[in-house]
Structure formats: structure tokens, C-alpha cells
Amino acid sequence: MKKALEIIGSFAGIYFFIQLFSYFKTNGLAWNANSFVDHILLYFVALVGFSIIICLFYLIKKPNKQPEEPITDERTEKMHFKFTGFMFILSYFILLIGAGYLVITNQNTIPTQYILYYAFGALFINMIVAPLVIKKL
Structure with missing residues (x-):
């Protein structure tokens, strides 16, 4: 409760x-x-x-009386983190390329500078800060 x-x-x-x-x-x-x-x-x-x-x-909801058994081992979990990180980086590179294209072609339908800043910020956090946090865990 x-x-x-x-x-x-x-x-x-x-x-x-x-x-x-x-x-x-x-x-x-x-x-x-x-x-x-x-x-x-x-x-x-x-x-x-x-x-x-x-x-x-x-x-x-019934309370679970049985102790939980691990569903995945460490290797599977490590592969999952690598795959998730790869997909995150790939999606932000696509975002960065799209925002760069909008800035270069001067299409101001949306504030492209903010998208570009967001993409750079997310890439910085993912590539610099995230490994430091994972090493501490």
C-alpha cells in the first residue's frame, strides 16, 4: 500500500x-x-x-510470496545496455543530421537552432556523462 x-x-x-x-x-x-x-x-x-x-x-493484485529469480544474467544485461546505447546514439545522430540539414537549407518552419542545441546536449550527456555514471555503478 x-x-x-x-x-x-x-x-x-x-x-x-x-x-x-x-x-x-x-x-x-x-x-x-x-x-x-x-x-x-x-x-x-x-x-x-x-x-x-x-x-x-x-x-x-496478489502479493508474490516466491523470491524472484533473475531472468537475465550479466552477459545478457550487458548486451542489452550496449544495444540500447547504440540505438540511442544512432537516433541522436539522425536528429543531429536532420537538424543540420534544416539549418543549412535555411528552412525555418520550426526553430531548428533549438533542435540542434538539444541534439548536441544529448550527445554530450550520452557520450561523456553516461560512461562516468555507469562506471560508478
Whole structure:
């Protein structure tokens, strides 16, 4: 039940900010009591509904009495990490090439500089920071 409360708490926090930003998008910085009450009611109805669903799920779910056996060994896990890393790098190289093409051809349909900065940032994190973190684990 502790896990259910953690899930409900995280949902409540995220959904609170969603409702807050939705209220500001609808009304701006002006105070509208009717809209505020509607947003608060929607927040509490969604929170109660989500809580009921999560609590029912955890009440119906049978606890596992058997100790878990490892499904994969270290070699398979290492191969999985290598494959996932390769696919991540490949996808970001494709993103980088696409953003570079959009910048070179001067197609400003979307802010291509931001895509280019994002791709460079993701590649930096994946190639420099990620190995350092994995070595520490």
C-alpha cells in the first residue's frame, strides 16, 4: 500500500501543476472565481478517481510470496545496455543530421537552432556523462 500512496502522491503533485497552468492559460493573471472552482473540482475528482483505481489495483493484485529469480544474467544485461546505447546514439545522430540539414537549407518552419542545441546536449550527456555514471555503478 506504501507504493500506491507514492504513486498517488506523485500524480497529485504533477496534476496540481497541470491544473495551475491550465487555469493561467484560460484566465491569464486575472482572478475568475468560477473558473478557479471548476479547476479545483476537476482536480479533486481526478485525484479521487485515480486513487480509487490505484487502490483497487493494489488490493486485487496478489502479493508474490516466491523470491524472484533473475531472468537475465550479466552477459545478457550487458548486451542489452550496449544495444540500447547504440540505438540511442544512432537516433541522436539522425536528429543531429536532420537538424543540420534544416539549418543549412535555411528552412525555418520550426526553430531548428533549438533542435540542434538539444541534439548536441544529448550527445554530450550520452557520450561523456553516461560512461562516468555507469562506471560508478
